[in-house]
Amino acid sequence: xxxxxxxxxxxxxxxxxxxxxxxxxxxxxxxxxxxxxxxxxxxxxxxxxxxxxxxxxxxxxxxxxxxxxxxxxxxxxxxxxxxxxxxxxxxxxxxxxxxxxxxxxxxxxxxxxxxxxxxxxxxxxxxxxxxxxxxxxxxxxxxxxxxxxxxxxxxxxxxxxxxxxxxxxxxxxxxxxxxxxxxxxxxxxxxxxxxxxxxxxxxxxxxxxxxxxxxxxxxxxxxxxxxxxxxxxxxxxxx
Amino acid sequence: xxxxxxxxxxxxxxxxxxxxxxxxxxxxxxxxxxxxxxxxxxxxxxxxxxxxxxxxxxxxxxxxxxxxxxxxxxxxxxxxxxxxxxxxxxxxxxxxxxxxxxxxxxxxxxxxxxxxxxxxxxxxxxxxxxxxxxxxxxxxxxxxxxxxxxxxxxxxxxxxxxxxxxxxxxxxxxxxxxxxxxxxxxxxxxxxxxxxxxxxxxxxxxxxxxxxxxxxxxxxxxxxxxxxxxxxxxxxxxx
DNA sequence: TGTACATCAGTGAACGCGCGTTCACTGATGTAC
DNA sequence: TGTACATCAGTGAACGCGCGTTCACTGATGTAC
Numbered sequence: 001x002x003x004x005x006x007x008x009x010x011x012x013x014x015x016x017x018x019x020x021x022x023x024x025x026x027x028x029x030x031x032x033x034x035x036x037x038x039x040x041x042x043x044x045x046x047x048x049x050x051x052x053x054x055x056x057x058x059x060x061x062x063x064x065x066x067x068x069x070x071x072x073x074x075x076x077x078x079x080x081x082x083x084x085x086x087x088x089x090x091x092x093x094x095x096x097x098x099x100x101x102x103x104x105x106x107x108x109x110x111x112x113x114x115x116x117x118x119x120x121x122x123x124x125x126x127x128x129x130x131x132x133x134x135x136x137x138x139x140x141x142x143x144x145x146x147x148x149x150x151x152x153x154x155x156x157x158x159x160x161x162x163x164x165x166x167x168x169x170x171x172x173x174x175x176x177x178x179x180x181x182x183x184x185x186x187x188x189x190x191x192x193x194x195x196x197x198x199x200x201x202x203x204x205x206x207x208x209x210x211x212x213x214x215x216x217x218x219x220x221x222x223x224x225x226x227x228x229x230x231x232x233x234x235x236x237x238x239x
Numbered sequence: 240x241x242x243x244x245x246x247x248x249x250x251x252x253x254x255x256x257x258x259x260x261x262x263x264x265x266x267x268x269x270x271x272x273x274x275x276x277x278x279x280x281x282x283x284x285x286x287x288x289x290x291x292x293x294x295x296x297x298x299x300x301x302x303x304x305x306x307x308x309x310x311x312x313x314x315x316x317x318x319x320x321x322x323x324x325x326x327x328x329x330x331x332x333x334x335x336x337x338x339x340x341x342x343x344x345x346x347x348x349x350x351x352x353x354x355x356x357x358x359x360x361x362x363x364x365x366x367x368x369x370x371x372x373x374x375x376x377x378x379x380x381x382x383x384x385x386x387x388x389x390x391x392x393x394x395x396x397x398x399x400x401x402x403x404x405x406x407x408x409x410x411x412x413x414x415x416x417x418x419x420x421x422x423x424x425x426x427x428x429x430x431x432x433x434x435x436x437x438x439x440x441x442x443x444x445x446x447x448x449x450x451x452x453x454x455x456x457x458x459x460x461x462x463x464x465x466x467x468x469x470x471x472x473x474x475x476x477x478x
Numbered sequence: 479t480g481t482a483c484a485t486c487a488g489t490g491a492a493c494g495c496g497c498g499t500t501c502a503c504t505g506a507t508g509t510a511c
Numbered sequence: 512t513g514t515a516c517a518t519c520a521g522t523g524a525a526c527g528c529g530c531g532t533t534c535a536c537t538g539a540t541g542t543a544c
Binding site: 008009010038039040041050051054059060 | 496497498499500501506507508
């Protein structure tokens with residue numbers, strides 16, 4: 001974690017060992033799926049007796065939680081960096097950059113994507129107090145973007161001004177208050193759809209739902225991302 | 240399966256037993272997640288010794304495959320029925336009916352949804368020759384709807400005429416040919432997005448991604464479904 | 479309608495397996511004086 | 512700088528568990544004559 005506070009070789013070794021365990025556990029996820037993660041297999045791969053792992057990780061569930069935390073943090077950092085790489089008023093550029101960052105991260109971390117956004121892991125319940133906050137980084141980033149879109153006051157294609165029913169309006173109002181942003185019902189609801197569709201696109205690609213149909217995933221994804229950007233009222237960008 | 244061909248009590252009992260096994264297996268999925276399905280647990284619940292289950296199911300993997308087949312078939316039948324309940328030229332009505340049927344089915348069968356559209360089950364690979372065909376029923380139904388939309392020649396909001404890059408164009412052309420339908424690149428790509436977003440919406444709801452944000456799921460879903468319908472060029476429908 | 483044989487459902491014991499986790503231990507690394 | 516003690520990494524054996532699957536068996540249900 002705080003590798004700058006490490007002084008003795010033993011501490012350095014410990015940090016390294018924990019990193020190794022996580023890396024090997026990730027590979028296990030890759031090879032077998034989220035539920036097959038086993039401390040014994042990790043120990044075997046580490047070249048160490050199974051009980052030795054308990055020096056570093058208190059339990060299997062704890063290891064899973066650590067992997068989930070790290071996954072959300074890694075994805076969150078990647079998207080935040082992508083967002084920060086564009087000027088704040090380059091709204092469409094930010095949307096595109098964030099979307100691509102999400103997909104790129106997924107392509108580079110398939111097992112983690114499955115762990116975070118696939119179905120639940122059997123016999124394991126993630127402790128909310130540790131996973132909700134890091135799991136919200138991407139959505140908060142998107143919400144911030146949507147708020148900036150709202151602030152710019154771009155006109156939205158009237159065609160898509162779908163009326164918001166009352167019970168949904170209540171949810172959206174509460175959401176606005178919780179987040180402390182100013183945004184119309186219409187734009188917020190468009191944002192939620194774009195957020196959902198973005199993750200849906202990535203999950204469909206990662207879980208093989210497009211098999212037999214789409215092969216040019218890069219082009220396909222960029223294309224749909226652009227369409228969604230337009231749905232947000234962002235003018236198309238020349239390539 | 241073919242309960243009309245059943246003659247003897249023994250055969251009737253056999254059909255019943257297989258149905259019981261599947262039902263109990265589904266409940267197991269519900270309680271523990273997709274990977275925790277165990278023949279022994281099923282036998283226990285059935286009030287029978289574990290080896291007895293092998294009279295009806297050749298192996299655990301086979302049981303999983305059967306559940307997946309049944310799941311796709313059940314979802315496919317529900318959506319096809321919903322589609323057939325509207326006049327063929329009621330395009331928006333069909334889109335709405337199909338979308339709601341998908342979500343209703345998911346709400347009524349959470350574990351099956353996870354099995355079909357969640358991450359992969361560890362240590363298990365579904366045999367494509369048995370799961371691809373039933374798994375395509377919903378997408379084929381949607382494709383048929385999109386083809387009908389194309390045939391009607393409804394005007395699409397120009398705002399959203401996003402240009403299709405060349406590699407994606409090749410995919411779309413191949414898809415058109417495979418399916419034997421006439422549809423523009425633009426509309427087909429919109430259709431793919433709507434299909435993806437529809438399943439993304441349901442998965443986000445089922446997997447708890449909206450937790451803390453949306454509570455009025457019925458209203459939210461209908462609202463977004465309507466928005467997606469508009470993206471397909473279907474005029475908004477009065478409620 | 480009655481009997482002889484074949485088919486099937488379900489039993490109970492056993493196999494080998496991998497799992498998470500505990501515990502007493504050895505030996506190496508670090509710390510305080 | 513050297514020594515005595517504390518801390519820690521890793522070992523090896525063991526625990527109890529649930530799993531998938533096989534196999535020889537008993538007894539009930541069906542079928543052919």
